[in-house]
Amino acid sequence: MAFSAGAQELTVMSWGGAYGAAQTEAHVKPWSAASGFAAKMVDSDNPATPIKAMVEAGNVTVDVASLEYADAIRLCDEGLLEPISIDDLPAGADGTPASEDFIAGAVTECGVSTDIWSTVYAYNDSKFPGEKPTTVADFFDLEKFPGKRGIRKGAKAVLEVALMADGVPAAEVYDVLSTPEGVDRAFAKLDTIKSEVVWWEAGSQAPQLLADGEVVMTTAYNGRIFNAAIEEKKPFVIVWDGQLYENEMYAIPKGAPNKDQALEFIKYATSTEGLRAQAQYISYGPARQSALKDELLYKDGVTVMGPHLPTAPENMKNALETSAEFWVDRNEELNERFNAWLAQ
């Protein structure tokens, strides 16, 4: 193809917005400057969809893609991604080998974590002058904290929150959710607030609903709330209790035109310095222990990132890692049930 013939340029595909911008500034530009190899960033609604189409059609134009954890596993199992060995990845800045430096699950057969993001809930501080919500159960407590709730429209990361609010310990959530009774229990918990819920779909809607006063608290991606609170000085407070965190993965599509450079790029971007660089632009946590040792500052030079990251120890007290395995298996089935429940 004429378009891809002169592919002496590394193409990275990510999600656009503040997230893509963070990866461009922290990874794409500096790597290109350091390696002397041209590199560019392209945006997609969800990189997994075009990657699947490209590999199946045998016309791959992307070298590195930023994928959701579940997609990185699914596409890998379907043979659409190049395997990456953890032994090829550089040791941490303090000399810890990569296999010990990365936190559990951050490196899979085909992907390496670029950051950890999480689904949390946040409230508008001005709406609760007295007692403040502090636990995931408070999100479902309409008596103590009256007002509308925003929740992402979909089964994933919603059923888990409902179970945790119903008193299921984080470690047991997926065991409970694997049983029909557990699913019923999650929907029963959602029933208790169904009439007060405003459902959102796009990530940017959550802070907007809070800002507009449409809801008093909402589930959201932590980075969106961080941006609204720090950049736009909104009175939003994140409740980390019951957070659901997840790795975001860099992966190489099978048949990438610049496979070797792609691996070099991933090594650079997921090194201690690469992960730290990204965390200066967006409040998603680095997946290497060595990257968290020294204090991190936001790009404004004032805000200390530590307490805003999902991986901060005080934020991890009651946290659950989203199970990619569970959702690859049951996303469709539970989503059908979820939509039927919504329509009731």
Add this chain to the structure above:
Amino acid sequence: MADLTAAAPAAAAAATAASAATLTTADGRPLKAALAAAQARAKRRAFLLVAPLLAFVVLTFIIPIGQMLDRSFHHDGFSANAPAVSAWFAENAQGTEPDEAAYAALAEDFKAMRENRTAGEAGTRVNYTLPETRSLFTKTARNADDLAPPFKEAFLAIDDRWDDAAVWQAMRSSSSAYTADFYLAALDMERAEDGSIRRVEENGRIYIYLFAKTFLVSALITLICLLLAFPVAHLLATLPMAKANLLMILVLLPFWTSLLVRTTSWIVLLQGEGVVNELFIALGLIGAEGRLQMIYNQLGTIIVMTHVLLPFMILPLYSVMRVIPPSYARAARSLGATSWTTFRRIYLPQTLPGIGAGSLLVFILAVGYFITPALVGGADGQLISNLIDFHMKNSNWSMAAALSAMLLAGVLVLYWLYDRLVGIDNLKLG
């Protein structure tokens, strides 16, 4: 003698043909051949003119839609990666208990799948039919080295679901590349363990409901658009040119504005602390506690979609009304018709081509909408296209294709009905 009489007319005909053949053009070529050549040239030229458009339509429209339709009933994720056990299914009829030969074939397939890293692909296909089988496949493939005779015991040692009849039934229905499973699922049906077709459990039924709702909501939006657009188009068509042009710009301005901008503007207007509610409170129409819920529900979807689609109704109506001679209505009035009768029997029938075109346009656009319902639909404002979008994002393209194909079929049926009732020649798009 009889032969001769029969031969006479034939000979005469031959003579006529011969004399026709002798007609030639000025340069001595037979007229017929010259004519045919000239016509063929004209046809070739016409075809060359159309060729770029034809190629464009075939490449960007017909081939992709064909591929999409193909995906809705063709998925070889399992059959191509598990050929041995697929062959076993082909040889053994429905209802056969899986024997050692079946497990042996499955073991052979799993070893190959592990080699080629395709267990996920095969498992994904089976998972569409029976949830939780995908992880069963990847787990078994990881342990494929343990698969040694007796195979059944070896499989059960990896996971005790391997003698589950439901798993074997799901594999059986995946073992042929051509399948109706996706259409079954799109109709809220599934296969029972004995292969018979049944409806899914009540709390999982969603598609038929959403199809019906999509068509109903679209019809309602079309009707509201028609009621709102008719007077506007009439005004545009009858006002003096200068004023009509100004009004036309007001119609076109939102038409040229991004869909997302218009949708978010409506959110600003209609939300709980939005402009409309504040205005009502200021006017004392409602109390501060009684704010109206006008968005993030079905009402919001209908309001916003009506606004977004309104120009598609106004423009065809306007183009038809503009050329209706006012003298017809005057003639009717002068013959004693009341203004209502004049409207009903003279004016309205003449606007039918515009009503038909506008309604068809609005309806067809409405059934495929998904951004607006996604953003303002809330719990009960979702339409079928939102679920098509969900399946696209989750890489279940076959399911998305089956749902799309059914939507397409529904629209074609309506189109056919329209042709039967009104006649497609009676359509004026502008």
